[in-house]
Amino acid sequence: xxxxxxxxxxxxxxxxxxxxxxxxxxxxxxxxxxxxxxxxxxxxxxxxxxxxxxxxxxxxxxxxxxxxxxxxxxxxxxxxxxxxxxxxxxxxxxxxxxxxxxxxxxxxxxxxxxxxxxxxxxxxxxxxxxxxxxxxxxxxxxxxxxxxxxxxxxxxxxxxxxxxxxxxxxxxxxxxxxxxxxxxxxxxxxxxxxxxxxxxxxxxxxxxxxxxxxxxxxxxxxxxxxxxxxxxxxxxxxxxxxxxxxxxxxxxxxxxxxxxxxxxxxxxxxxxxxxxxxxxxxxxxxxxxxxxxxxxxxxxxxxxxxxxxxxxxxxxxxxxxxxxxxxxxxxxxxxxxxxxxxxxxxxxxxxxxxxxxxxxxxxxxxxxxxxxxxxxxxxxxxxxxxxxxxxxxxxxxxxxxxxxxxxxxxxxxxxxxxxxxxxxxxxxxxxxxxxxxxxxxxxxxxxxxxxxxxxxxxxxxxxxxxxxxxxxxxxxxxxxxxxxxxxxxxxxxxxxxxxxxxxxxxxxxxxxxxxxxxxxxxxxxxxxxxxxxxxxxxxxxxxxxxxxxxxxxxxxxxxxxxxxxxxxxxxxxxxxxxxxxx
Amino acid sequence: xxxxxxxxxxxxxxxxxxxxxxxxxxxxxxxxxxxxxxxxxxxxxxxxxxxxxxxxxxxxxxxxxxxxxxxxxxxxxxxxxxxxxxxxxxxxxxxxxxxxxxxxxxxxxxxxxxxxxxxxxxxxxxxxxxxxxxxxxxxxxxxxxxxxxxxxxxxxxxxxxxxxxxxxxxxxxxxxxxxxxxxxxxxxxxxxxxxxxxxxxxxxxxxxxxxxxxxxxxxxxxxxxxxxxxxxxxxxxxxxxxxxxxxxxxxxxxxxxxxxxxxxxxxxxxxxxxxxxxxxxxxxxxxxxxxxxxx
Numbered sequence: 027x028x029x030x031x032x033x034x035x036x037x038x039x040x041x042x043x044x045x046x047x048x049x050x051x052x053x054x055x056x057x058x059x060x061x062x063x064x065x066x067x068x069x070x071x072x073x074x075x076x077x078x079x080x081x082x083x084x085x086x087x088x089x090x091x092x093x094x095x096x097x098x099x100x101x102x103x104x105x106x107x108x109x110x111x112x113x114x115x116x117x118x119x120x121x122x123x124x125x126x127x128x129x130x131x132x133x134x135x136x137x138x139x140x141x142x143x144x145x146x147x148x149x150x151x152x153x154x155x156x157x158x159x160x161x162x163x164x165x166x167x168x169x170x171x172x173x174x175x176x177x178x179x180x181x182x183x184x185x186x187x188x189x190x191x192x193x194x195x196x197x198x199x200x201x202x203x204x205x206x207x208x209x210x211x212x213x214x215x216x217x218x219x220x221x222x223x224x225x226x227x228x229x230x231x232x233x234x235x236x237x238x239x240x241x242x243x244x245x246x247x248x249x250x251x252x253x254x255x256x257x258x259x260x261x262x263x264x265x266x267x268x269x270x271x272x273x274x275x276x277x278x279x280x281x282x283x284x285x286x287x288x289x290x291x292x293x294x295x296x297x298x299x300x301x302x303x304x305x306x307x308x309x310x311x312x313x314x315x316x317x318x319x320x321x322x323x324x325x326x327x328x329x330x331x332x333x334x335x336x337x338x339x340x341x342x343x344x345x346x347x348x349x350x351x352x353x354x355x356x357x358x359x360x361x362x363x364x365x366x367x368x369x370x371x372x373x374x375x376x377x378x379x380x381x382x383x384x385x386x387x388x389x390x391x392x393x394x395x396x397x398x399x400x401x402x403x404x405x406x407x408x409x410x411x412x413x414x415x416x417x418x419x420x421x422x423x424x425x426x427x428x429x430x431x432x433x434x435x436x437x438x439x440x441x442x443x444x445x446x447x448x449x450x451x452x453x454x455x456x457x458x459x460x461x462x463x464x465x466x467x468x469x470x471x472x473x474x475x476x477x478x479x480x481x482x483x484x485x486x487x488x489x490x491x492x493x494x495x496x497x498x499x500x501x502x503x504x505x506x507x508x509x510x511x512x513x514x515x516x517x518x519x520x521x522x523x524x525x526x527x528x529x530x531x532x533x534x535x536x537x538x539x540x541x542x543x544x545x546x547x548x549x550x551x552x553x554x555x556x557x558x559x560x561x562x563x564x565x566x567x568x569x570x571x572x573x574x575x576x577x578x579x580x581x582x583x584x585x586x587x588x589x590x591x592x593x594x595x596x597x598x599x600x601x602x603x604x605x606x607x608x
Numbered sequence: 609x610x611x612x613x614x615x616x617x618x619x620x621x622x623x624x625x626x627x628x629x630x631x632x633x634x635x636x637x638x639x640x641x642x643x644x645x646x647x648x649x650x651x652x653x654x655x656x657x658x659x660x661x662x663x664x665x666x667x668x669x670x671x672x673x674x675x676x677x678x679x680x681x682x683x684x685x686x687x688x689x690x691x692x693x694x695x696x697x698x699x700x701x702x703x704x705x706x707x708x709x710x711x712x713x714x715x716x717x718x719x720x721x722x723x724x725x726x727x728x729x730x731x732x733x734x735x736x737x738x739x740x741x742x743x744x745x746x747x748x749x750x751x752x753x754x755x756x757x758x759x760x761x762x763x764x765x766x767x768x769x770x771x772x773x774x775x776x777x778x779x780x781x782x783x784x785x786x787x788x789x790x791x792x793x794x795x796x797x798x799x800x801x802x803x804x805x806x807x808x809x810x811x812x813x814x815x816x817x818x819x820x821x822x823x824x825x826x827x828x829x830x831x832x833x834x835x836x837x838x839x840x841x842x843x844x845x846x847x848x849x850x851x852x853x854x855x856x857x858x859x860x861x862x863x864x865x866x867x868x869x870x871x872x873x874x875x876x877x878x879x880x881x882x883x884x885x886x887x888x889x890x891x892x893x894x895x896x897x898x899x900x901x902x903x
Contacts, residue, residue, distance in 0.1 A: 390793075390797060392793055425793070430791065433795075434813060441794075490794075
C-alpha cells in the first residue's frame with residue numbers, strides 16, 4: 027500500500043529576531059487513488075505544508091515531525107535525492123499556472139523536458155542551462171508522442187497546437203491543464219495541487235477539479251488538493267482535512283465533516299461556503315408558488331440607462347499588417363442595452379472575457395465607448411475628463427483588487443476622504459463623515475489609520491467600499507467586489523453589502539459584476555448574463571437561477587460550488603425559512 | 609538619503625522606511641552609508657576644521673613625502689595635499705550632488721509627463737531620450753564642455769544635460785504601470801484634478817527606483833567630473849579638485865606617489881560608498897531591479 031503519511035510536522039519561518047511556526051504538529055494521510063482536500067483560511071499554513079511535501083519549502087525549515095512516503099522520510103532527503111523524488115514520486119501544481127511555465131519556451135519544449143527528466147521542468151537555472159536548452163530543441167520530436175498522450179490525458183482538445191504554443195497564448199485553464207501534464211510526466215504517486223483553480227473563472231475551475239478527480243481514479247494517484255474553498259473541496263474530494271493556524275484541527279470523510287463540523291474553524295468555513303451557494307429557495311420559486319422573496323417596492327425611475335453600447339479595441343499588429351490588411355479590432359461589447367432602476371441591484375454575470383468589466387468602465391467613464399451612450403438620471407454622460415463634479419459624485423466604484431485600488435502610501439482614512447475633499451467639504455465635516463463610514467463598513471479606527479499594506483484584503487475592500495459610498499452616489503458599481511478574497515472574508519463582505527443595501531446606506535442603484543453566479547445571486551434583484559460581449563439572457567434573479575435558458579447561464583450555474591444543501595442533510599435550513607417568510 | 613526617510617513616514621512593517629532600515633543592517637550597505645556620511649561630513653566641515661590653506665605655497669618643501677606636518681605630503685609647489693583633498697571633497701561632492709539633482713528633476717519631470725500624457729508627447733520625449741542615448745555620455749559631455757569652455761560650471765551643465773535620460777526612462781515605465789492602477793482610476797472618479805492625480809497618486813509611487821538610481825548616480829558623476837577635470841575641461845589649477853590634482857601629479861608618479869594616489873583613493877572611496885549604498889537601497893526600494901536596465 028502506497029501512501030503519504032505526515033505526522034506531527036512543524037515548519038517554521040524565521041527572521042533575525044523571531045521564529046514563527048507556520049505549521050504546527052500537522053497530521054495528514056493521503057492514500058493512492060484518494061482525493062484529499064486540505065482546507066483552511068488564508069494564512070492557515072496550507073501552502074507551506076503543501077510545499078514541504080514537494081520539498082520546495084525554502085525559506086521555511088522543518089523543525090520536527092516526518093513526511094513519510096512509503097516508509098521513507100522526505101524531510102531527510104538530500105537535494106540529490108529530491109531530484110529523483112520530484113516528478114517520479116511527487117508532482118506539484120502551482121496556483122498560478124501561467125507563472126509556473128517559463129514564458130520564453132513553448133509548452134511543448136517544457137513538457138518534453140519534463141518527460142525526459144521524468145519530472146516538471148526547472149524554471150530557474152544558469153545561463154548555461156538555457157543555452158543548453160536552446161540546442162535541445164531538436165530532440166523535442168523524439169518525446170513528442172509521449173507529450174501528446176499526456177496532453178490528451180489532461181483533456182487538451184488540440185494537443186498538437188498546444189505543444190507549439192507559448193504559455194502566454196493559452197488560457198488560464200489550458201495552462202493549468204498543460205502544467206498538470208508536466209507534473210504527471212514522471213508518473214508520480216502523489217500529486218500536490220496548491221489552489222490549482224483559484225485564479226480561474228468558475229466554469230473552468232470546476233472542469234479542472236473534475237479533471238483532478240478523474241486523474242486520481244484512472245492513475246490510482248493520491249491527490250492532495252489545497253484550497254480555501256470548502257464548497258469546491260466538498261464537490262470533488264473524498265476526504266477533507268481542515269487546517270487552522272497551522273494545526274490540522276479536523277479531518278474525515280466529506281459528509282461527516284459537513285454534517286457535524288466539530289471545530290470552530292470548520293464551522294466558519296462551512297457557513298462561509300453555505301452563504302456563497304445559491305439561495306436555497308430557488309426550487310420553490312421554480313414551481314411558481316412563491317413570489318420572489320426579494321421583491322421590494324421599487325419605482326420605475328431609471329438611474330442609469332445604457333443604450334446600444336459597443337466597444338472595440340484596436341489590436342496592435344505590426345505597421346505592415348495594418349497597412350496591408352487594415353486594422354483589426356477586438357470587439358468587447360456588441361450593442362448592449364440595460365437599465366438600472368432606483369433602489370435596484372442589477373447583477374451582470376459572465377465568464378472571463380465576456381465584457382463585464384467593460385460595461386462597468388463605460389458607465390464609470392473610464393473607457394470611451396465606440397458607439398452608444400450612457401445616461402445617468404436621463405442625461406448623457408461622457409468619460410471622466412468631460413464629466414463635471416456633480417456627475418462624478420453620482421457614481422461610486424469598487425474594484426476587484428482591494429489593495430491596488432488604494433494608494434499604497436496613504437492611510438485608509440485619507441483614501442476614504444478623497445472624494446469628499448475633492449467636493450470641497452470642510453475638514454471637520456469630512457472627519458465626521460469618514461468616522462461614520464468606517465463604523466458603517468466595520469473598520470476600527472486603528473485599521474483605518476493604517477496603510478493598505480498593513481491591512482487584510484477584506485479590510486482594504488471595506489475601505490474601498492466606504493470610499494465609493496462616501497458621497498452617497500446615485501449609482502454604485504461593484505466590479506467583482508469579492509473575487510479576490512478568501513471564502514470566509516468573501517462571505518463577510520457579501521453580507522456587509524447586503525446590509526448596506528437593506529439599510530439604504532448604499533446607493534440608489536447598484537450594479538454588481540462577477541463571474542460567480544453565487545455572489546450575484548445573493549445580491550441582485552435582476553440578472554443580465556453576458557457572453558462574448560452580448561447579452562444572452564436577462565430576467566429576475568429567481569427566474570434566471572431556477573430556470574436558466576441559455577447554455578452559458580447553465581454552465582455558470584453548474585460552476586457554483588455546491589455544498590450538500592439543507593435538504594440533503596435532512597435538517598431544516600435557517601436560510602430557507604428566513605428568506606421565504608410566506 | 610534624507611528624502612527617503614522623510615517620505616517613508618512611520619516605520620510600520622513593509623513601509624519604505626522599514627525596508628530602508630532593514631537594508632542598512634546589511635554590512636555592505638552600512639559600510640556604504642558610513643563612507644558616504646564620512647565624505648559628506650568632510651566636504652561640509654573639513655575646510656572649516658582644517659586650518660591649512662590648500663593654496664598656500666611653500667617652495668622650500670616641494671614634493672615632500674608624508675610627514676607629521678603634512679600627513680599626505682606636499683605637491684610640486686609645496687601645498688599640503690591633505691588640505692587640498694579635503695577642500696576638493698567640497699568641489700567633487702558638490703558638483704556630483706548638483707548634477708544628480710538636476711538630472712533627477714529633469715528626468716523625473718520628463719518621465720512623468722511623457723508617461724502620463726502618452727500619445728505624441730510621450731513619443732517626442734522618448735525619441736529625444738533615445739537620441740541622447742545614441743551618443744556615449746562622456747563623449748557628449750566632453751564636446752559640450754569643450755565648446756562651452758573649460759570651467760566647473762560648464763562641466764556641471766554638460767553632465768546634467770547628458771545624464772537625465774535614464775531617469776526619464778525608468779520613471780516613464782513606472783508611470784505607465786502605476787497610471788493603470790485602480791487607485792488612480794478611483795482618484796479620477798473622485799473628481800481629483802489631473803495635476804493632483806499626478807502629484808499625489810502617481811509621483812510618490814514611482815520614486816522608489818529613481819532614488820536608487822540617484823544614489824548610484826552620485827558616484828558615477830564624481831568619477832565623470834574627475835575625468836573631465838583630468839582632461840583639463842573642468843576645474844582649472846590651482847582649484848583643489850581631485851581630477852585636476854591627479855592630472856598635475858601624474859608627471860611625478862615615480863618620485864612622489866602620494867600626489868596621484870591620495871586623490872585617487874578619495875575618488876575610489878567615494879564612488880565605492882555611493883555604489884554600496886545604492887545597491888543596498890535597491891534591494892529595499894526597487895526589489896524588481898527596474899534600475900538595472902537603460903544604463
